[in-house]
Amino acid sequence: MTAQDLxxxxxxxxxxxxxxxxxxxxxxxxxxxxxxxxxxxSTMMTEIMxxxxxxxxxNLLMSFGHMVSFGHAAYFGLGAYGFTLxxxxxxxxxxxxxxxxxxxxxxxxxxxGALCVRLTQIYFAxxxxxxxxxxxxxxFQWYDFTGGDTGIxxxxxxRFGLSEKGYATAxxxxxxxxxxxxxxxxxxxxxxxxxxxxxDRYRAEALGLGARRVQLVxxxxxxxxxxxxxxxxxxxxxxxxxxxxxxxxxxxGLIMVVIGGLNSFAGxxxxxxxxxxxxxxxxxxxxxxxxxxxxxxxxxxxxxxxGFAGVSARLRAMLGGIR
Amino acid sequence: xxxxxxxxxxxxxYGAFIALKDISxxxxxxxxHALIGPNGAGKSTFIxxxxxxxxxxxxxxxxxxxxxxxxxxxxLAKRGIGRTFQISRAFLHMSVLxxxxxxxxxxxxxxxxxxGRVYAEKxxxxxxxxxxxxxxxxxxxxxxxxxxxxxxxxxxGMALAADPDLLLxxxxxxxxxxxERHFLMEMVAERVDATGKTLIFVEHDIDVVxxxxxxxxxxxxxxxxxxxxxxxxxxxxxxxxxxxxGGH
Numbered sequence: 001m002t003a004q005d006l007x008x009x010x011x012x013x014x015x016x017x018x019x020x021x022x023x024x025x026x027x028x029x030x031x032x033x034x035x036x037x038x039x040x041x042s043t044m045m046t047e048i049m050x051x052x053x054x055x056x057x058x059n060l061l062m063s064f065g066h067m068v069s070f071g072h073a074a075y076f077g078l079g080a081y082g083f084t085l086x087x088x089x090x091x092x093x094x095x096x097x098x099x100x101x102x103x104x105x106x107x108x109x110x111x112x113g114a115l116c117v118r119l120t121q122i123y124f125a126x127x128x129x130x131x132x133x134x135x136x137x138x139x140f141q142w143y144d145f146t147g148g149d150t151g152i153x154x155x156x157x158x159r160f161g162l163s164e165k166g167y168a169t170a171x172x173x174x175x176x177x178x179x180x181x182x183x184x185x186x187x188x189x190x191x192x193x194x195x196x197x198x199x200d201r202y203r204a205e206a207l208g209l210g211a212r213r214v215q216l217v218x219x220x221x222x223x224x225x226x227x228x229x230x231x232x233x234x235x236x237x238x239x240x241x242x243x244x245x246x247x248x249x250x251x252x253g254l255i256m257v258v259i260g261g262l263n264s265f266a267g268x269x270x271x272x273x274x275x276x277x278x279x280x281x282x283x284x285x286x287x288x289x290x291x292x293x294x295x296x297x298x299x300x301x302x303x304x305x306x307g308f309a310g311v312s313a314r315l316r317a318m319l320g321g322i323r
Numbered sequence: 324x325x326x327x328x329x330x331x332x333x334x335x336x337y338g339a340f341i342a343l344k345d346i347s348x349x350x351x352x353x354x355x356h357a358l359i360g361p362n363g364a365g366k367s368t369f370i371x372x373x374x375x376x377x378x379x380x381x382x383x384x385x386x387x388x389x390x391x392x393x394x395x396x397x398x399l400a401k402r403g404i405g406r407t408f409q410i411s412r413a414f415l416h417m418s419v420l421x422x423x424x425x426x427x428x429x430x431x432x433x434x435x436x437x438x439g440r441v442y443a444e445k446x447x448x449x450x451x452x453x454x455x456x457x458x459x460x461x462x463x464x465x466x467x468x469x470x471x472x473x474x475x476x477x478x479x480g481m482a483l484a485a486d487p488d489l490l491l492x493x494x495x496x497x498x499x500x501x502x503e504r505h506f507l508m509e510m511v512a513e514r515v516d517a518t519g520k521t522l523i524f525v526e527h528d529i530d531v532v533x534x535x536x537x538x539x540x541x542x543x544x545x546x547x548x549x550x551x552x553x554x555x556x557x558x559x560x561x562x563x564x565x566x567x568x569g570g571h
Contacts, residue, residue: 189441208432
């Protein structure tokens with residue numbers, strides 16, 4: 001296979017927004033800022049990276065599988081609680097429990113996904129919402145096991161005792177590896193199959209692809225990476241709360257993907273970064289920062305439906321950056 | 324000749340409306356068979372029955388000795404039934420090459436692979452098929468940018484990727500110019516004959532039918548009106564009265 005063939009195959013996936021010439025300096029810049037900035041900035045950067053991973057996992061479903069999930073926070077929450085409960089109730093060493101969080105989320109994705117992929121479009125979305133609400137309610141109400149609405153706190157030293165900068169560096173490494181894995185999946189035959197079913201399930205089925213099975217695999221993968229994000233978040237704060245699986249985080253994820261850019265791999269990453277920066281800085285200036293967010297969403301939906309990634313690609317094309 | 328497909332008492336109703344009324348006939352292996360008839364005759368419904376797209380179909384559809392009526396489309400594809408749709412259903416937002424690669428990757432059964440080696444194994448065949456269907460020059464274009472005729476050719480190539488025994492083409496030339504129609508269907512006939520496949524196609528263009536089909540089934544209001552060679556059909560008074568307008 002020639003390099004040109006590869007370029008042809010992935011032209012639509014990359015949307016010219018993932019460029020290694022950009023990614024490597026960007027990673028170096030993140031590291032540099034982390035080590036030079038204050039501890040609060042490091043914590044903010046950690047949250048941005050975690051949410052970028054969460055949004056990217058949702059983006060796999062939305063942009064490539066064309067499955068709009070209204071309940072993706074369930075897997076963020078299951079990751080956080082999978083880790084926390086393994087430590088608190090299971091007596092598992094926290095280092096080992098790091099693997100349990102994402103696996104719990106993937107298991108949740110398998111169970112709920114098997115149910116959700118039976119339907120399509122708005123009914124699929126409603127099922128994802130229902131599954132997430134069930135998860136949230138169980139976490140919120142089961143006081144004896146999950147701590148109920150007060151969550152679980154004080155079970156470990158936040159960040160495993162690492163400094164804010166140290167943990168941010170560790171999270172950068174994990175998130176980078178996860179994003180590389182997601183990128184590898186999107187480019188693989190599995191990713192091509194996910195996109196095929198997303199674009200036209202009837203055509204994919206007529207070619208011999210079991211659409212539900214492919215969607216379920218995508219669902220479990222997305223749940224796993226959302227679980228990684230949830231686990232990292234739980235370690236950051238040394239706590240887990242039912243809100244981690246709540247509608248608020250699901251909406252945050254959806255908004256991130258739309259702002260970042262649908263149908264682009266980088267959309268989830270950009271969305272996570274932009275949303276968290278807006279939430280941090282705009283909220284300091286305007287108390288009702290959601291108003292600004294609403295206006296930005298309006299502008300994106302009406303003027304730039306491809307989001308930041310699309311605008312960025314257009315700008316680079318105008319500047320002759322795409323060859 | 325041993326039939327590759329036998330329809331036995333096929334009946335399909337949508338509520339009170341009966342779309343197919345007790346349809347029975349055989350399709351011999353290697354035949355190019357046209358289904359014709361006025362709108363609402365049940366041609367596309369019959370194709371959808373073979374392709375496993377409709378629930379609640381009564382009767383038996385025997386394909387290579389097995390009743391396939393309860394099988395979903397993906398399993399039918401694996402058993403050797405390839406198809407194109409009345410309205411082109413190529414993957415609109417992928418490039419032409421991606422479409423063809425998707426067809427080959429799915430046909431290979433390695434759809435869940437994470438290895439790029441699967442692409443390396445299939446890329447030559449994908450290019451060769453694009454060459455066959457005359458789209459080699461457009462491999463980098465997005466399907467959304469293709470003309471209707473090019474999309475139909477692409478879909479035909481994709482349907483061939485799994486090397487099916489039976490090809491179902493539902494109005495393959497709809498919306499195409501006369502020149503495009505003949506070009507597409509001549510290519511289809513040549514390819515079908517060269518690989519020993521069986522072809523069932525729904526077509527409204529009688530010139531194309533007469534040129535491509537070896538046998539024709541005329542359907543009217545969910546029932547078979549006549550069957551025979553294109554010449555027989557052309558000479559059939561009943562067919563002329565009902566379908567060909569009596570002027571031929």
